[in-house]
Amino acid sequence: MTYSIAQAAERSGLSIDTLRYYERIGLVDPPARDSGGRRSYSDDDLSWLVFLTRLRTTGMPIRMMREYAQLRHHGAATxxxxxxxxxxxxxxxxxxxxxxxxxxxxxxxxxxxxxxxxxxxxxxxxx
Amino acid sequence: MTYSIAQAAERSGLSIDTLRYYERIGLVDPPARDSGGRRSYSDDDLSWLVFLTRLRTTGMPIRMMREYAQLRHHGAATxxxxxxxxxxxxxxxxxxxxxxxxxxxxxxxxxxxxxxxxxxxxxxxxx
DNA sequence: GGTTGACCTGGAGTGCACTCCAGCTCCTAC
DNA sequence: GTAGGAGCTGGAGTGCACTCCAGGTCAACC
Structure with a gap:
């Protein structure tokens, strides 16, 4: 399944602007784009977004979430x-x-x- | 007992600047002043400050604390x-x-x- | 082929709760 | 009598996490 930014927003509970903001600051990887250049979120993208909202709800500052996101990027070693x-x-x-x-x-x-x-x-x- | 702003800060866990800020925005009543024009907090002032920190800790926004403070001002009727x-x-x-x-x-x-x-x-x- | 609606970008603006600063006064201790 | 430290004021600055905007693109429907 893939999701438009509006669908991703609805399912994650974040706003569309917040999704783009999170991408800009490196909290989420840039999702795939469809033929028209629009963001197309995968199920994996979605579950990461949902997990982020949990961290956010518990008051983890964005800079720490970003650190976590970057570690995740470096694979199993981290x-x-x-x-x-x-x-x-x-x-x-x-x-x-x-x-x-x-x-x-x-x-x-x-x-x-x-x-x-x-x-x-x-x-x-x-x- | 009366307390200097530094002592009030220490006992309430708020900073000196925050104490003055709370006063400015009407969250605490202006305390008495000593002969030199310095703030002199009473025990009552202190317990209100401590209560405020509880409300703050629980995430009550300042505007609501201010509303509460103003009601308190109007006595038993509120x-x-x-x-x-x-x-x-x-x-x-x-x-x-x-x-x-x-x-x-x-x-x-x-x-x-x-x-x-x-x-x-x-x-x-x-x- | 024109309108509509979703989405795009870069950048500016917002709200909250402080926090800091310059330039001053006042008391205390030497 | 002067040096130091605490406190004073009004106002500017900060950090966080968004949120909004102008001006544009793109696909679909009438």
């Missing part, structure tokens, strides 16, 4: 280095989750506090 | 609205955690894949 990157990134995602969780606790506390106020207020009215 | 904001924000933080968790699963999968490759490679060597 597999260890790439695994290392994912390893480290996984640790940072876990930390980020823990951080969010702890802020969530603060939010819970604050919300409970507001509920306390409401409760007191209602009691004051009905008392 | 407590319901503020609670509502925290409520909605809590939901978005939970969603964010779930999203990160699902991306983490993809990372796990990828890392396992690399381990698979290594394993195969080692077997190939020793066989």
């Amino acid at each position: 597999a260890g280095r790439r695994k290392q990157m994912l390893f480290e990134h996984r640790a940072s995602v876990r930390e980020r989750i823990a951080e969010l969780q702890s802020c969530l606790d603060v939010l819970e506390y604050k919300i409970a506090h507001y509920e306390q106020i409401e409760h007191t207020f209602v009691e004051g009215i009905t008392a | 407590a319901g609205r503020r609670k509502q904001m925290l409520f909605e924000h809590r939901a978005s933080v939970r969603e964010r955690i779930a999203e990160l968790q699902s991306c983490l699963d993809v990372l796990e999968y990828k890392i396992a894949h690399y381990e698979q490759i290594e394993h195969t490679f080692v077997e190939g060597i020793t066989a």
